[in-house]
Every structure is written in structure tokens, then in C-alpha cells.
Amino acid sequence: MSLFDRFKNGLTKTRDFMTASFNRMAAGFGVFDDDMLDELEMTLIQADCGIAASTEAVEAIREHIRRTGDASREGVLRVLHESLASMLHEKKLEVEKDQLTIYLMVGVNGTGKTTTSAKLAQRAKKEGRRVMMAAADTFRAAAVEQLKVWGERTQTAVIAHETGSDPAAVVFDAIGAAKARHTELLLVDTAGRLHTKKNLMEELAKIRRVIDREAPDAHVETLLVIDATTGQNAIIQARAFHEATRVTGIALTKLDGSAKGGVAVAMARETGLPLCLAGLGEGADDLSDFDRDLFLQALLPEA
């Protein structure tokens, strides 16, 4: 299956819904009037795009119609695509050879940090990189075991302490081990935490400091893992995690069927953070680089 088809699969529902409402809107004379644009705004909101992004996109369309007089379905779709594209940024993650790269995986509970870590490990191994994982979720019961199972499945070394120990210490040890074994990618899987818990966010900031101190030369990416079914709270999450750990990219998980997916637009617009990864299924191979144009093509109806 091509990458586009996989994005398309993941966003089937939203796309069908968007297409249906587009067709309904444009059924009359094939052109968009004011009421239809209002309806379009609501359609975008229903796809979790958020009010601000939806309003901005529709305003761009109004402006386009005012300037050119073109209110055709094709014209509207093109401007919509452009407008949403201007809000979304993508970034490709690379693991360089013979150099330490560290991915710090952060996010609220249940977004799929551990699974995403495992998938990233698998991917880097396929590219021939030396990979290690650090079980820095020392809070949730059996989280360490879960990562170890993934370690076995992907044949990746897992550095772990006991449940309840200091996660920063796990990271400290893991960096030491990574240096000794010339690891090229160290994946740090942290415990899920609600961004409103101040002490837990400080714990994360501490992990970040340990990384900066112990591996000053390493290339560090802090990846915020967001569940694609999340609503507008994702924006607040992104801001809070960014403040605590300087997020460098977003991994959008569970983008396969049940998600509306529009939250990617809302979040990117409000935070300016780039999207890096898209989780398009449950298999270990179902993690892909986020591709803005494929994402939008899959989200929006065909012209």
C-alpha cells in the first residue's frame, strides 16, 4: 500500500464526512455562497481543526472569492488546501551514523509513547543503526515489562531500573551505556503525565537537564506524542510540554480510522511545532514520516 493510501485509510471517516458535506454544499449551482462557507467552517470544526484554524481557512476562502470572483468547488478546495498547508509544518527525523541521537518521548497518559518508541527502534534498526531504549516510565505498573517485551521483539537493548525509581537516574545510566556501546539512537520512553501536574512536569524538565548535561554533543529531539482522537485540549498539552522540555516535534498516533485528525491543524497553528511522525496502524511497521501534503490530500475531498 502506498503511503498516500495509508494516510487515506487513516482518515477515511473524516474524508468521507468532508466530501459529503462538500457535495451537499456545492450541489446547487456548484458555487459557494456565504451560508455554505459558514457550513464549511463548522465542518472543519467537526473534524477537530479548532475554531481559530477553521475561521482562518474560511476567511482565506472569502478573501479569495472577493478578489477573484471564483467561488467554484475547485477554487474553494485549492484555497482551503493552501490555507491549511500554511498552518502545518513537517519535519523529517534522521538518525545520523556514528553519532548519538536521543529521542525523548513525552506526552499525556495513553497516547502510545511506548508503542511509538518501539516502532522507532524497529525503524532505526532496519536502517542499520545501533539502537537502545531507556525505560524511564518508572511509575505505571508493568510499564518497564511492556518496554522489555518490545525490546525482545525488536531485539533492542533496554536499560531499566525498578518501578518507582528515579527516571532521571535511568536516563543517566542509559546515556552512559549508550556512549560505551556506541549507540546511534537512544529512545527514552517516559511516563505519561497530565500537563497540569506541576511536579511531574518538573521531573520531565529534570530528565531533559540530565540529557543536556550528560550528552551535550548528542542530537536531541523531544517528541510530543499526541493521540489523534484528542480534541482541543491537545493545544494546551503541546504548550505545556513545550514549556517544560522544549518540544522539537510532534508524533501523531492512532491516525487510523477512529480519529478525526484535524487536531493536527489546530495544534500546529497554535504552537508552530512541526509534525514529524504519523502512527497509521498497530503494526510495528505502521509508523511513517508525517507528510503534510499527503495528509491534507487524504483529509480533504478530491477536487
Next chain:
Amino acid sequence: MALFESLSSRLSRVADAMRGKSRVTEKDIKDMMREIRLALLEADVNYQVVKDLADEIGEKARGAEVMESLTPGQQVVKIVHEALVSILGTEEKLAVSPSGFTVIMLYGLQGTGKTTTAAKLALHLKDRGKKPILVSVDVHRPAAQEQLKILAGQVGVEYYIEPQEKNAARLALAGRERARYMMCDTMIVDTAGRMTVDQDLMDELRAINKAVLPDERLLIVDAMIGQEAVEIARSFDAEIGLDGFIMTKLDGDARGGAALSIRRMTGKPIKMIGTGEKVGDLEIFHPDRLASRILGMGDVLTLIEKASEALDEKQAQKTLERLKKNTFTMQDMLEQLEQIQGMGSMKEMLSMVPGLGSKLGNVDVDEKGLLKTRAIIQSMTVRERENPKLLNASRRRRIAAGSGAEVSDVNRVVRQYDDMVKMMKQFGMFGQGGKRRRPRMPFGNMGF
């Protein structure tokens, strides 16, 4: 447009524009309805529900009361709040089977907190004299059964797991055997989550459902979920059957609009809410609190609860005594300050005050002010604290130097103390009747 503004501040903007007008026009109402729609959509309430609600509320708002009210904004907020409360319905108890053996099945998407909720539920039932058993039929997620076992140990209940068994329905049946053998009266079945509502998941759940015939099938819903919530609930209801739902992660700042949507669109009740990561963090749901939360209007009741948790009863009694005897000193003020700080960050607390929440966005609450006040009092001698009248200019200069503050800051603290004493004197009169009364915290005077 500010993001995540509360309904009341949204509406007060519209109301401000209306002020001075002799009558409320249809356009004013329309503007208000738009603000209501936006507030609810930002809370992730389902679009259809928002639309219906706005129509209903619009009808009511056109009524004479609002039109003639001096504070139409507040009137409308009240109408919206009431509408939400009535949709959310009342708290409903968990089903208990007349057979004496109750089966509760939990299901939902991945990462919503099924396993944690299962353990919380077990503790909740155990605390109410039941003998629950936790049965994990999650044959998919690595170490899921292990997690349930550990949690069962933490809450001190029976459990049944069988990591080698790959058939969930067989596992559920074996779990029931074990439950009977251990003389348990409630079996909580923790099922596997899926990323998406797919056929495999439904087939598996249907098989489990058929095997153990649950009395209560509860959907676990993450408070952060977006517009998809209703469809998810509907598909579970159609395929398996749904008796109610539990909303989790309400300890975050998600508004939880999905609760409203699911309740309205499926008619299924909210049974409990999850409010933390600890096994004790499962609570009875209060419709009025959730309604306020969805509207971004803060949560006074939670604030009060939090305050009473943090307040030391004895300390409060002591303050009361002193207050009665008019011997409230700087030392007492310091202790009060410390208690207030014990309740958590000021900003977090203030965000629970209705109408303040959204305004705090850009304001940085001066937590340092509190610290400074504390440092100043701590720089006083014991005698000075007992008798602030001693504080002459020279002493004040010394205290300022000792606490790294300016003399003007010291003056301010002394003034605050004087104000408090004055206020409390009036206050003290109430306490004379001998009734136990918790002294109120004069938040407003604490140096911020």
C-alpha cells in the same frame, strides 16, 4: 479571539456591547448564541449537540427574563448551565445482579485508562463491602495482564490472569470459575483496547459478552477526546450494548465536553469519573460541577474541597481561639499563609474561581508576593511577631534588610496585618455563640 475563554467572559463581552441600549435586539441574541456555540465547541462538545443546545437556549433566551434583566449575560450563562446539568442527568449507581454475582465489563479505545479504572473500581467496591475480582482478558497489549496483577496487589483484591491463553472469551470464562471458587461477588473484566473501532475488536468483545453476560458494560472515555466521541460510543452500543460510561483523566484541564455529547446522543448515564493516577482517584460524578467545567467556568466546589483538605483543622481551631480573644498575631498570619501555600499554586487555585479562569491566561499571579510576605514575617523577632506595635522605623529597616525587601514592603505587610485584625474583630463576634466555625481565609489581603 482568545482561545479557551470561559462562556461567562465570552458572554460578558457581548453584554458589554449591549449595555446602554434600551432593548435587546435579535442580533444581540444571535451574537450570544454564537458565543455559546464557540464555548461548547472549544470544550469538544459534539457539533450536533451544540447546534441543538444553542437552538433550545436561544428560545429560552428570547424569553422576557433575559431581555429585561440588567445582566443578560449572566442570565444566559445560568440558562446554559441549567440546560447542561439537565442533560448530564443525575448520578447513577452501578448495577448489582440479583443473583449475587455481578459482572462488570470495561471496554474502550486504547489508552483511555481501562486497566487503571478497573483497579479503581475494584477498590471502590471493596471499600463498600464487596469482594471483587479483577480479570484481565487483554491478550494483545504486552504486559497488560502483568499491570492488572500489580494493581490488584496494590488495592488488595483477587485477580485472574493467564498470559499464555490467547482467547479472550475463554479467559473470561476461566476468570468466572476462579471468581466463584474464591467466593467473589463482583467480577471486573478488563478488555483489550484497540486503536480504532474495528471488526476484530467487536468480534472479540461480542464473544466475551456472550460468554459472561455482564450486568454492566461500561465504556471508558478519555476526557480529552474530540468530536469522535459520540460515534465511538454509538458503535459500541450498537455492536455490544452499552450501560453507561466512565470518564477518565478529569484531573487534567480538558473540559470533558464528550460527556455531554455521549449522554445526549446515546442517553447512557455517566457512572463514575476518574480524577487521578492513584487507585483511590475514582469519584462520584456531580452534574453541576461537570457543567461548570465544560463551560470553562471554574469549579468552586473543588476549590472548597481542596481548601478543606489542605487546612489543618487544629490550626484552624487555634486561629479561631486567638481570634476570639483578640490575640491574633503576626505568627498566626504566617501560619495562615503557609496553609494557603499548602493548597497548591495560587494560579491553579484562582483558575477554579468562576470568571477568573480565562482572565488568568496572560496574568502571572504574583506567587513571589506571598513568599516575600512570608520572608518579612520570618525576619521579625518572636516578640515583634507577638506584638507588632513594637515595629518602629528602625526595626522595620532591620526587617527589610533581613528579608531582602524594601521598608515599604514591610509597611505593607504591617498594614495588611492591621486590616486583618480589624476584619477579624468583626468576624469574631459571630463565633461567640460557641458554635464551631471555620475561620475564613482572607485571600484578598495576602500580598498579591
